[in-house]
Amino acid sequence: MPETIRARLLLDCRNILAEGIQWHGEQNKLYWTDIHGRALWSCNADGSGAAKTDFEKRIGSFAFTDQGTLVIAHEDGLAHFDPGNGGLRELFEIEADLPTTRLNDGRCDRDGRFVFGGLDEDGLRPLSGVYSFAGGTSATPLITEVGCTNSLCFSPDGTRMYFADSSGKRIYRYAYDRATGAVSDRAVFAELGNSEGAPDGSCVDAEGGVWNAQFEGGCVQRFLPDGTRDIRIELPVSQVTLACFGGGNLDTLFIATAREGFSPERQAEEPTAGGIYVAELDGIRGLPEERFRGRLPL
Template sequence: MSNDIDIRVHVACKNILGEGPLWDVEEQRLYWIDSFGNQIFRCTETGTEVESWDVPANIGSMALRRQGGAVVSLQTGFHFLDFKTGETAAIHDPEANLPGTRLNDGKVDRQGRFIAGSMDMKEEGPNGALYRLDADLSVHVLEKGIICSNGPCWSPDGATFYFTDTWSEEISAYDYDQATGTPSNKRCFASFKEIGGAPDGATVDEEGYVWSAAVYSGQIVRFSPDGSIDRVIKTPVLKVTSVMFGGPDLDVMFVTSMARPPLPRFPEDGPMAGHVFAIYGLGVRGIPEGRFQG
């Protein structure tokens, strides 16, 4: 693995809360969101041809659909988005009775299901949950008692699911039943107590190593499959939020960040906060992201 990495500003977008970088191998385009700006963005591998779509509420995550458009997790529940018209259509709001929560990070498993969790908007109480949206649009609760859902991703073979409740200061690993989409045997995969910051968005490379954005400490950490720290990369901003491999060879890491912290207790940042970054020269490739089959 090369140590000659090059971190560049990919798009100078000043997102309030940039999140969820998603590289689509079919379109060769990068998508990402501004959770508090209520927007979805798309650009090329070089950061050009930037387009955006407005959504009607705070957005936690998105995934592209096999039949076109996207599925998005909003404060008001799961919705479909039509990129051509910009219209959203409600699927289901699993927390309609919980005004203090919103849906947050989510990704598609190898079988095309959308796994997304929710969070307490004050990031204090364990009022969130983890959900699975199936192709038939049924919603299933996978776990409860979560403060802030983040970083869902899978091992290359799909048999291990990784997920974090950010304020637990650790990433959890689960056995993942790929036939049913059910995680079990939860255990601590990696602790952030010695790293600083807190685990946010994550992805897995083709070697099975987990990359996690350490929000509020300006670090990206690569963990080996046994949970030990393999590498730490310092970023130009403190509030890095999520990571994803992309580019034609899936060897560029795209990194989102936030310009403004969601709560007063979180630290301010430098002038590049909120930009999307690209890291070249990591010497490792990612895994193509799937599309929602519903």
């Protein structure tokens, strides 16, 4: 019988839609975005030292560079942010001809490309796409007809990419060409049941296990590389968005949650929704988050 673990509250920040969570090993800090709160957050591993930087646009996801700056996927396109001086430079727009879409999930592949995608805010219609940014002034389309991009993550050897369209119930696995960044051979990796919510963000551990956050499902579910269900992390809130490995040994799972569209009654039922949760794992470690290694336009 797969193990069930209860997560505990780390930071009661009550974000509207916490997403993009990742651990910065050199800084020993946790970073995430509150999309609808238009802010980038950070804190220490024990939840102390919480800090927030406000933005004009909603940030869906981001990737650090080796210089400590960030490539940001916001609602309109990509930007470059320097937290040292607060400088924000727009790079280029994505889906400028689609006014109802915004960028959402994203992370770097094992070779430092930033892979990201969007969603349609008017009913999750299949209008958006998934893109790869290796540097320069444009991004390469990878997947089309997407309603809501989520679960972008890569196997430890970088030869498989995972993706879910949260308008449905399936997580897909693709063959991933590390030399070119191209995807092929799509196959169903896992499928959520009717009571499990929608597949939201995912991360991968050192053994190749995929940890998927279930939005409106109240948990993070680990899937083994063959798609079999394994450990389940349960939370006392329903909107679970993404998890990441962090801490000194990368054996702590940090989990972002949301309170998107909550009524006052639901806020009372789930008062800590939108907070950051944590679960300590025994014998399972994650992988360091990859950095963006492409050349940014001047």
